[in-house]
Amino acid sequence: MPLKRDPHHQRDHHESAATEIDQLSEMLSQDQSKHARRLLKSMHPAKIASLLERLPREQRVAALHQIDARTEPKVLAQLSPALRTQLTWDLDADSDSSRDTGSDPDAGSGEEPETQLNLVLDALDQGKLKRIAKLFRKLHPARIAGLLESLPATERARVWDMVESERSAKVLRHLHEEVRRRLAAEMDLEHLVEAARGLEPDDLVDLIQDLPTATGRQILDAMDQRERERLQSMLSYPEDTAGGLMNMDQVAVRGNIGVGTLLRYLRLREELPPNTDKLFVIDRRHQYQGILRTERLLTARPEQSIAELMETDFEPVPADQSSDAVAQRFEEEDLSSAPVIDADGRLLGRITIDDVVDVIREQGARALTGMTGLDEETDMFAPVLASSRRRAVWLGINLITAFLAAWVIGLFEGTLEQVVALAVLMPIVASMGGIAGSQTLTLVIRGLATGQLGRSNTRILLLKEMGIGLLNGLLWALVVAALAILWFGNWTIGAIIAVAILLNLLCAALSGVAIPLLMSRLGIDPALAGSVVLTTVTDIVGFFAFLGLATLILL
Known part of the structure; x- marks a missing residue:
């Protein structure tokens, strides 16, 4: 017996639909x-x-x-x-x-x-x-x-x-x-x-x-x-290791098969994974043996075996190697892909150039934004509270360093009251040291990131940067001294600021090398915090040298 529809239910359904149409039409x-x-x-x-x-x-x-x-x-x-x-x-x-x-x-x-x-x-x-x-x-x-x-x-x-x-x-x-x-x-x-x-x-x-x-x-x-x-x-x-970067779409073959057999197998696949510039050779236990480049395969005779053609000296990438080290190797050796193995030498997968490009891009973004305390992945239009929370930490750190510099200035309050010209010239001393130190800091951070800087050549780099600091210090000390003398008509103030700038540029060169090396040994990313520490050091040294000399000579 067919069920009868409830007329009240039908009426409610039609009324609901009519209401929704009216709502939508009005909107x-x-x-x-x-x-x-x-x-x-x-x-x-x-x-x-x-x-x-x-x-x-x-x-x-x-x-x-x-x-x-x-x-x-x-x-x-x-x-x-x-x-x-x-x-x-x-x-x-x-x-x-x-x-x-x-x-x-x-x-x-x-x-x-x-x-x-x-x-x-x-x-x-x-x-x-x-x-x-x-x-x-x-x-x-x-x-x-x-x-x-x-x-x-x-x-x-x-x-x-x-x-x-x-x-x-x-x-x-x-x-x-x-x-x-x-x-x-x-x-x-x-x-x-x-x-x-x-x-x-x-x-x-x-x-x-x-x-x-x-x-x-x-x-x-x-x-x-x-x-x-x-x-x-x-x-x-972990996502910042080779294992986190790899994919498992590699083509792995045995060394005992022939070229003709391999080519027939590849034709059956119809399509190769992207960036397949080399095939990976393994044994029966899936142990990595070497690579076979596709251009070598295409020019080989069908009767040749894979073992004859493969390269056994191509180093695989350990799965636990850092993504930065992987990116460095791809850049140095101009690779398009590389095999990834586990601790026992078994082939796990491969890393391709598109993944490495992402790592290099992230490195650049991290270096650029890290100096200001910003996360390189931060959404430009992230919620205000989330963004302000991230930035507040670095503003607090900067406040502490600013108070340190202010404390040094406060030690010479009496000197500043008697010689007002010193207060006018103080920013010049601090700025020159900060810029010079940032140049050295950037160079050292880049050297650490690319592996060009190690214990064996640190001393050579330090001597070079100190030499640059000395030459630039002498040059700009004379320029600033001449301007100060013309401005205030006081040879003593000109001599004081010249010596202060020379000392601050030498300190900036030393700090620009030492700070990132020390932070790196402590496991702290120098790109993230190096500039804050460097600015604090150059400000304190610059103010102390300038105001200290003025106190000794002018008072």
Whole structure:
């Protein structure tokens, strides 16, 4: 016996649908695109399709603009063919109108990044999010990532919804760690797993490490057993080691097979992993034996064996080697890929140049931002509280060092009261020492990072920098002394500042070499804290020398 539908339930359902249509229609008519987007995001695709069918034609396109790129195909699949065709035509007509207003996404795909960013911002202001989706379809994932990082957090979330599911994984790969973590946290698990499947294993490992533990475990559980075991093996290594950098898409072969057999095997694969400039030779126990370069393979005779052609002197990379050391070797030897082995000599995977480029970029960013206490992965549009908390620590450290310099000045308060000209000239002494010391500091930090500076040549570098400090000190001491004499008409003050500058530049050269070496031995990154310590030393020495000499001679 068929069940009778409850008329009250049907009436409630129709009333609910009518209310939602009225709400959506009102939001669209009042240009409340954010509210409309939020309402549509909470609905099932079938329900969104039902609402689109009931909306007036002029509001359908406006509503479709607020549907994210991952949900749009599911919504369109629920529509009748006639309505689907009509919506597609209306969207194309809307794009044609954007050309007249200078907001054409087709034109933006070949423009400068600033122009593309302006197109995205204009589309956000007008609520025409599908223009962003159209622009993104023509851009490289790395450029999309750059545009996302150029937006504040709220707008970034809206724009991220316009990235198609099949491309979201590639875009995630190019995002900085903090931005990637925030966007991934906003994705539902289904879309996140779908995006994760499109990532290379090494990039997927990086993503899992950035996510909350529970979310990372859910992604692993969604993978098949073989893929899950590979990922868990890679996750067992710290991300700043060779094991954390490697991927497991290498081509490994036995040394006892022939060239003809290997070529037939490679043809069966149809496609080689990216950056495959060499194959790795192993034995039956998976022990690393050597490499076979692809150019050598292609020019060999079919009857030759792999053992005849392989290079046994190519050093593999230990899995626990630091990523900085790996980057240095790739740079020195101009490598495109290198094998990674465990402590027992078994082949684990390989590191490719694209991963090393990321390490080098991070090194440069760390050196640049570390001197001011900023994290190189910090999101430019991170929340105010998070950013202020990071910077407050370094402002506090700087305050302590400033008080030390002020304390030295306070020791000579009586001298400054009697000879006011000294207060005018003090910044010159401090500035000259700070700049000279920073030059030496930068040189030494670079030498430590590249491995060019060690115990054997430290003394030579120190003598060289002291010589530079002496010559520059004599030159600029005479220049500043002459200017001080012309300014104040006092030969004694000119002589005092000349001696102070000479002493401070010599101290700056010594400190610029000694401070990073000492910090490196203590396990502290000199790029992060070296400039703060150096500035404190040159300020204190400069003020003490200048004011101390003035006290002895003038009073």
